[in-house]
Amino acid sequence: MMYQLPIQARLRHWLxxxxxxxxxxxxxxxxxxxxxxxxxxxxxxxWIAQVMMAPLLMGxxxxxxxxxxxxQEFRSHWSR
Numbered sequence: 001m002m003y004q005l006p007i008q009a010r011l012r013h014w015l016x017x018x019x020x021x022x023x024x025x026x027x028x029x030x031x032x033x034x035x036x037x038x039x040x041x042x043x044x045x046x047w048i049a050q051v052m053m054a055p056l057l058m059g060x061x062x063x064x065x066x067x068x069x070x071x072q073e074f075r076s077h078w079s080r
Contacts, residue, residue, distance in 0.1 A: 005013070040049040
């Protein structure tokens with residue numbers, strides 16, 4: 001039977017592995033952006049929210065395309 005760590009130890013382990021110190025400031029800075037998007041949606045200003053989301057969605061698309069291209073490149077590199 002495997003021994004399970006207490007919840008506090010698992011939480012501390014997750015916090016260490018997540019490198020939260022690297023991500024707390026960008027996450028904190030994103031809160032006003034997300035709040036303004038929600039406010040615009042609530043006020044039925046969907047077109048403004050869509051315009052504000054365009055750079056976020058383009059960045060996501062660019063990231064996914066870069067990841068896909070890198071996998072394609074290294075797959076062909078390692079098969080030689």
